[in-house]
Amino acid sequence: MKNKELAEKLNRVAEYLEMGDVDYKPFAYRRAASSILELEESVEEIYDKEGRKGLEEISGVGKNIADKLEEYILTGEIEHLKTLREKFPVDLKNMLRVEGLGPKSVKKLYENLGVENLEDLKIAASEGRVAEVEGLGEKTEKNILEAIEFLKKDEGKWALGEVLPVAREIYKRLKSLKEVKRISFAGSLRRKKELVGDVDLLVSASKTEKIMKSFTSFPNVEKVLGEGETKSSIRLREGFDADLRIVGEKSFGSALQYFTGSKNHNIKIRKIAKSKGLKLNEYGLFDKKKKIAGRTEKEVYSKLGLTLIPPELREDRGEVEKAQKGEDFSDLCKLEDLKGDLHIHTDWTGGANSLKEMVSAARERGYAWVGIADHTEFLRIENGLSEKELSKQRKEIEKLNSKFEAQNSDFYVMQGCEANILRDGSLDISDKGLKKLDYVIAGMHSGFKMGRIEMTERLIKAMRHPEVDIISHPTGRLIKKRDSLNLDMEKIFKVAEEENVFLEINSSPARLDLKDADIKKCVERGIKLAINSDSHHLNQLENVEFGVGQARRGWAKSTDIINTLSKEDFLSLINN
């Protein structure tokens, strides 16, 4: 768990150094940070086992950064970072969350206006002082104000991808206790919402003391907010809270139903109970004083004349009515329905792992096929591939396929690409180059500030391109960071229908793009979707879990998702 913290510290050093106009060192610190994030082992473990030498063997870590890692492991501080902070006493972490604001601008704002944090910045900008700083101007000031507004919108909310790994650690810790009979996440986390307020855990047990002790002594606890017999709360070092509730075995189902929500879903469910002369609360479903259900959620729903509604659907978007009619939701898409992943990067472009490594990791996941979709020319930073390089990659892919064939394996690797949609809607690679590929993904990676009409036309032009099959991360949003692009989604959906273009559900926890409401619209119109990991590292293949959660929140069935097809069916769909 410490790796993430350490990487963050190193990145922060890089940012402060950039503020101080230092060259190259920031790059070194960033590189070290990113290789630490990719380690399988924790830096602490490496240090325990192999000492300093082990630290220096981490790629990108030399003598100096090893010093800092050692210092942090031993003291929990990095003196160098403290010194840098004294020079520029600004809340860099939060200031840099403002889209469009980098270390250099933060420095200007601090030196000219004494801006140290977001509040200062907001005041300065709304008083018109930001525009007067040399190098900044009125538009920058306006953009800053808008970006701060956007940040404020999701204040106190955390991205599912940030919360879930920590939540799982707590879950595992509690589950290992013999006193714990049943355990589940509840709340928005269980509903797989893209933003969650906190971690809700529900446990059934008769003896609670040991469980509560284990919970409040979790290593990442910053503060115990409350500790009781049936309910405790902790604040984690990551910044969010976790709540644990313990109930009796006979109430686990009703409590789970109650604490999973959503609020609007539960209001509707309780109304149904009331209309039947029953009462529903976290302790059970009651007929007068007699408890008639509570042990399982299924029992509760069933006694109310409803089928069991999957947590991801519990938003009062029509699921209750469907459940009343007997719909069993079993065809909703599931992780195990995915037969492949169409959006995988390799070290041919910006990925961390080789083609071979990515392919074998995908194979180990139990996929039947996989699609490599590296960047094309325009994205120089990602070493986007030229037509010629794509042909070379193709040869390597064909080699892998022959190998699989020789092993009598049906596993198959397809070659696609993620082409860039330029400002005018054209692609950064020739039709001739695209024709050689099995399929084509296109996506927007630049030019985010365009008017609605222009932006919509741009995307539509790309969708109408005869070679384009899939649009990656269609709205371009970054969760808690950047709002969706200015697109007329109705028009986009219409063209997707006309052109048989598939829209991506990008599983990267930073994106989750399309969002649930858009997915639901696609499903209703019969537009097919692709759940892709957009992996740049083999650890990221498992991110499809987030995409599946998102798809389920959008009511997508397995038949709506093209990754559930066999390779043959997928290719014939693409070629028609």
Next chain:
DNA sequence: GCCGTTTTCGGCCCGACTGTTTTCAGTCG
């Protein structure tokens, strides 16, 4: 600050876009 089919200093993914300027700095990917 790290790295080296460059042994010990010189190079370090780079182009588009935006908003500031009026030729370029900062940010993003």
